Amino acid sequence: MTNQIPFVDYLALGPPPHLVAHECDSCSARYFDHRNACAACGGVSFHDADVDTVGEVRAFTIVSLAAPGIPVPFVAAVVDCGGTSVRGNVTNVTPDPEHVSVGMKVRLTTSVVGVDAQGTEAVGFGFEPLEGVTNGG
Amino acid sequence: MAGEDIWILGIHMTKFGKHPDRDTVDLASEAVLGALADGGVTMKDVGVMAAGNLMGGAAATGQLIQKQVGQTGIPVYNVANACATGATALRTVIMSLKADESDVGLAVGVEKLAGAGLLVGGSRAADSDTWTRRGRFGQVAPVDGRIGTDTMPGVFAQVGMEYGHRYGGVDFELFARIAEKNHAHSTLNPLASYQKRFSLEEIMNDVMIAYPNTRPMCSANCDGAAAAVVVTDAKRKTLSLEQQRRCVKVSASVLTTDPWEEACQILPNVNTLTRNAAQQAYETAGVGPEDLDLVELHDCFATAELVHYDNLMLCEEGGAADFFRSGATWRDGKMPVNVSGGLESKGHPIAATGIANIWEVCHHLRGEAKDRQIEGAKVGLAHVIGLGSACGVHILEAAA
Numbered sequence: 001m002t003n004q005i006p007f008v009d010y011l012a013l014g015p016p017p018h019l020v021a022h023e024c025d026s027c028s029a030r031y032f033d034h035r036n037a038c039a040a041c042g043g044v045s046f047h048d049a050d051v052d053t054v055g056e057v058r059a060f061t062i063v064s065l066a067a068p069g070i071p072v073p074f075v076a077a078v079v080d081c082g083g084t085s086v087r088g089n090v091t092n093v094t095p096d097p098e099h100v101s102v103g104m105k106v107r108l109t110t111s112v113v114g115v116d117a118q119g120t121e122a123v124g125f126g127f128e129p130l131e132g133v134t135n136g137g
Numbered sequence: 138m139a140g141e142d143i144w145i146l147g148i149h150m151t152k153f154g155k156h157p158d159r160d161t162v163d164l165a166s167e168a169v170l171g172a173l174a175d176g177g178v179t180m181k182d183v184g185v186m187a188a189g190n191l192m193g194g195a196a197a198t199g200q201l202i203q204k205q206v207g208q209t210g211i212p213v214y215n216v217a218n219a220c221a222t223g224a225t226a227l228r229t230v231i232m233s234l235k236a237d238e239s240d241v242g243l244a245v246g247v248e249k250l251a252g253a254g255l256l257v258g259g260s261r262a263a264d265s266d267t268w269t270r271r272g273r274f275g276q277v278a279p280v281d282g283r284i285g286t287d288t289m290p291g292v293f294a295q296v297g298m299e300y301g302h303r304y305g306g307v308d309f310e311l312f313a314r315i316a317e318k319n320h321a322h323s324t325l326n327p328l329a330s331y332q333k334r335f336s337l338e339e340i341m342n343d344v345m346i347a348y349p350n351t352r353p354m355c356s357a358n359c360d361g362a363a364a365a366v367v368v369t370d371a372k373r374k375t376l377s378l379e380q381q382r383r384c385v386k387v388s389a390s391v392l393t394t395d396p397w398e399e400a401c402q403i404l405p406n407v408n409t410l411t412r413n414a415a416q417q418a419y420e421t422a423g424v425g426p427e428d429l430d431l432v433e434l435h436d437c438f439a440t441a442e443l444v445h446y447d448n449l450m451l452c453e454e455g456g457a458a459d460f461f462r463s464g465a466t467w468r469d470g471k472m473p474v475n476v477s478g479g480l481e482s483k484g485h486p487i488a489a490t491g492i493a494n495i496w497e498v499c500h501h502l503r504g505e506a507k508d509r510q511i512e513g514a515k516v517g518l519a520h521v522i523g524l525g526s527a528c529g530v531h532i533l534e535a536a537a
């Protein structure tokens with residue numbers, strides 16, 4: 001079986017795949033990066049918290065000009081996953097304003113980003129429309 | 138502001154655009170010498186200096202400028218604060234004056250950006266042969282483009298779209314019309330990078346950078362510099378009546394950063410720190426948005442201008458789209474915004490921007506803005522924001 005690793009620390013491959021936030025023990029603020037302390041309250045202890053895998057697009061853009069090696073156009077978005085905001089691409093959708101909208105419902109999805117020289121696959125995440133949304137307009 | 142009033146005595150900006158034969162020090166020197174001459178003083182009068190040049194990295198920009206215009210041994214603060222760098226340089230010398238360390242200060246911002254391409258950002262390291270985790274997300278390769286976007290047009294596009302999601306009434310055409318206004322305004326500004334009117338159709342059909350921002354809806358990369366000489370009230374009173382008459386009062390000089398809020402580390406929140414800065418500035422100056430005769434705000438993208446109408450409280454909360462559609466922010470409207478052409482059309486040489494916007498306001502308050510003069514202007518506001526984030530707001534008033 002192919003060896004797989006998550007593209008970022010905060011992606012748990014599961015099953016089922018999901019994101020894991022660092023949640024502040026004192027104030028429940030959530031972060032995805034390596035933490036030194038809590039920017040909201042100054043607390044220094046955190047626990048892992050699973051993030052909802054379904055959410056709603058709160059903001060998006062369709063990027064047509066990007067760094068070399070990134071296929072364009074792609075949809076970059078902020079997704080509200082049950083009160084936790086997550087940054088990610090919206091995938092499995094036609095990247096145009098007719099097929100993406102603020103308020104659309106999406107769910108977490110994963111895909112292989114690349115394979116290294118050892119044959120290890122890096123698995124990334126994105127969000128895809130909940131069924132029916134792409135066709136229903 | 139507590140304590141003594143601070144005044145802008147002299148101010149200058151270079152032509153914004155392409156200056157292939159002039160380097161950073163040349164442009165900054167022109168701005169500095171221009172500001173000193175405008176104020177009727179020399180480097181010998183200046184007690185403190187601050188300089189900004191983001192592309193220069195760790196270079197001692199201020200000292201390099203001094204070596205051309207005057208090495209008098211005064212302290213120099215080389216500052217960097219993203220797109221708020223110019224405003225930060227100005228505020229740095231104002232703080233020195235208010236601390237009674239000096240009575241004449243000089244601030245300068247300069248940038249060479251022509252041909253740099255759009256503010257895409259996110260330059261990437263190559264993916265590796267063997268996945269290795271690095272960075273604060275433990276990523277095995279750069280996240281830009283794979284997990285959302287780090288590009289400026291994309292970030293600010295989302296800022297505008299989020300506003301639209303929250304309050305409604307916002308579409309691609311509305312954002313394009315904001316760019317149409319600013320490009321129309323710059324036709325009256327001989328120092329602007331563009332001085333070309335674009336039709337709405339031209340703007341909407343131009344190259345898409347990050348929906349809904351097309352190329353003419355993005356700030357124009359260009360070369361340029363701007364400098365200002367500020368004086369204490371005591372110093373001003375020693376100057377000629379003509380110098381005193383042309384002085385512009387700095388009624389508020391405010392700098393803020395982004396306070397923590399849910400999602401602010403996912404998509405930069407450019408709203409709260411701007412609103413906080415505006416609130417502090419209005420309170421300090423003792424004026425309200427209704428007292429403003431013109432505003433120069435940080436339209437790094439058309440999508441950004443819309444949200445700042447709201448953040449600066451030029452309209453009621455949630456009402457930015459209707460406010461713009463009313464025509465209020467055109468130069469003949471009730472609240473002219475970016476009559477210089479703004480960053481989209483005048484241009485955005487990053488570290489110069491936070492002084493150039495004050496130059497624009499000062500010229501109207503002095504009644505020296507010629508073809509684009511806003512008649513009878515007495516009070517103006519200049520706003521910049523740099524991602525990271527830092528927000529500078531200055532309120533300026535004509536001498537009585």
Ligand SMILES: [Zn+2]
Binds near residue numbers: 024026027029039041
């Ligand atoms: Zn906390």
